[in-house]
Amino acid sequence: MDLTPRTSSESSDISKSKRRWLPILVVVLALTGGGVVVTKFLTSAIDYYCNVDEIGVRDGCIGTRRIRIQGIVEEGSLKRDSSASSFVLQFNKARIDVTYLGDPGGIFQECIPVVAHGRLRNGMFESDRIEVKHSNVYVEKNASRFDEANKEAAACSILKG
Amino acid sequence: MASRKSTGTSATRLLGVVVLLMLTLLALYGLVFSAEDVVQGSTVRLMYVHVPSIWVAYIAFGVTALCSATYLSSKSRSLVWDRIAGASGEIGVIFVALSLVTGSLWGRVTWGTYWVWDARLTTTAFLFITYIGYLAVRRLGGTHRQRARRSGVLALLAVLEIPLVHFSIKLWRTLHQDESVDILNAKVELDGLMLFSLFLGLVSFTLLYTWLVLHRQRVLFLEDAVADRGLDAAILSRRDEARV
Numbered sequence: 507m508d509l510t511p512r513t514s515s516e517s518s519d520i521s522k523s524k525r526r527w528l529p530i531l532v533v534v535l536a537l538t539g540g541g542v543v544v545t546k547f548l549t550s551a552i553d554y555y556c557n558v559d560e561i562g563v564r565d566g567c568i569g570t571r572r573i574r575i576q577g578i579v580e581e582g583s584l585k586r587d588s589s590a591s592s593f594v595l596q597f598n599k600a601r602i603d604v605t606y607l608g609d610p611g612g613i614f615q616e617c618i619p620v621v622a623h624g625r626l627r628n629g630m631f632e633s634d635r636i637e638v639k640h641s642n643v644y645v646e647k648n649a650s651r652f653d654e655a656n657k658e659a660a661a662c663s664i665l666k667g
Numbered sequence: 668m669a670s671r672k673s674t675g676t677s678a679t680r681l682l683g684v685v686v687l688l689m690l691t692l693l694a695l696y697g698l699v700f701s702a703e704d705v706v707q708g709s710t711v712r713l714m715y716v717h718v719p720s721i722w723v724a725y726i727a728f729g730v731t732a733l734c735s736a737t738y739l740s741s742k743s744r745s746l747v748w749d750r751i752a753g754a755s756g757e758i759g760v761i762f763v764a765l766s767l768v769t770g771s772l773w774g775r776v777t778w779g780t781y782w783v784w785d786a787r788l789t790t791t792a793f794l795f796i797t798y799i800g801y802l803a804v805r806r807l808g809g810t811h812r813q814r815a816r817r818s819g820v821l822a823l824l825a826v827l828e829i830p831l832v833h834f835s836i837k838l839w840r841t842l843h844q845d846e847s848v849d850i851l852n853a854k855v856e857l858d859g860l861m862l863f864s865l866f867l868g869l870v871s872f873t874l875l876y877t878w879l880v881l882h883r884q885r886v887l888f889l890e891d892a893v894a895d896r897g898l899d900a901a902i903l904s905r906r907d908e909a910r911v
Contacts, residue, residue, distance in 0.1 A: 528806075529803045529804070529806040529807045529808070530803075530807065532799070532800075532803035532806075533800055533803045533804060533807070536796050536797070536799050536800035536803060537800065539796045540793060540796045540797065540800070543789060543792050543793045543796060544793065553839070553840060554783070554784075554785040554786065554839070554840050554841055554842060555840055555842075576840070610779060611779060612776060612777060612778070612779040613706055613707055613708075613710075613776070613777055614779070615706075618706070621842055636779060637778045637779055637780055637783065637842055638777055638778050638779055639778070639842050639844070640706065640707065640777045640778070640844055641706070641844060642844040642845040642846060642847045642856050643847070643856040644704050644707075644711060644714075644847060644856060644857045644858060644861050645704065645705045645706075645858050646701075646702035646703070646704070646705070646858040646859065646860070646861065647702050647703040647704065647705045647708070648702050
């Protein structure tokens with residue numbers, strides 16, 4: 507029996523080898539993607555933010571550099587005008603004044619934890635990006651213990667437990 | 668046994684009907700009966716899809732690892748285990764993708780951004796990419812047993828990422844919120860029907876996963892059978908050529 511390889515069907519061999527390359531390409535792309543993700547993770551994710559009471563105290567939380575700070579928007583501190591918002595962020599009895607050009611939007615409000623990106627200048631934290639770090643407590647809007655018309659009061663009530 | 672015309676049996680058809688009913692109930696509870704959250708409003712309804720999706724992905728990748736371990740450790744080396752592992756891996760990838768998409772939409776409304784590189788989101792993205800790699804390895808070629816061996820080893824390594832994803836919110840500071848249901852400490856931070864809707868989502872999605880795996884592993888069996896038949900036909904054809 508002659509089992510020497512065929513030469514007449516080279517085209518099908520080529521298409522088969524092409525098909526074999528596709529998964530290899532996907533594996534390489536997956537490894538590259540994974541590498542990018544890990545790099546991003548190591549440079550950014552491990553310490554996503556510094557708490558307000560750690561500014562200037564904890565390693566990597568020097569306010570003159572661009573940092574992210576986390577705290578709760580103090581009740582009664584939020585002031586908005588047409589171009590900017592200002593409020594006080596507090597955490598573990600430490601407080602810091604924050605300004606933000608514009609309206610943070612979304613569910614941003616008093617008594618809610620937020621992460622502000624920016625840098626410290628003359629005792630004021632100038633932020634150019636605000637992310638709301640919403641709580642893990644979910645309360646039905648029609649629950650009798652909350653005033654449906656006042657979301658901010660409800661958020662402060664949740665905070666106070 | 669599945670019939671010759673489909674991958675379904677009476678049992679899987681019954682399961683399919685139950686899944687449909689459960690998903691309908693979930694839609695009713697998630698969209699109509701459960702109330703809005705006092706801070707997040709209607710956005711909270713995304714939770715009833717987001718959390719069950721990642722839950723199913725964890726189960727799916729766990730099953731992939733378990734079946735791979737069974738294949739690699741058993742003497743018989745039955746390819747059934749490999750096919751269930753593969754089917755479960757494929758479905759897990761779909762559910763991680765669903766979790767990433769719903770989480771991203773939820774994040775846009777609540778955090779104010781679609782994506783941040785915090786520990787939870789980054790490790791989840793890494794998990795997603797790892798299992799895309801797993802599916803690619805399954806299609807590298809070679810015999811069914813080579814496929815089962817290669818992908819089995821990878822599945823046993825990849826499953827180690829799940830604790831990293833799940834506990835990332837405890838290990839590092841993340842923008843992602845802490846868990847709302849802590850079984851170990853008997854702590855629940857969800858009001859009445861919200862908790863029920865979430866529970867309904869977990870059960871419905873788990874049943875949906877079971878139904879999908881049952882069908883998909885049968886399709887994989889048929890794919891393997893077609894590949895084997897093609898190989899047999901090719902060998903016969905070569906023999907015929909040799910005779911001529």
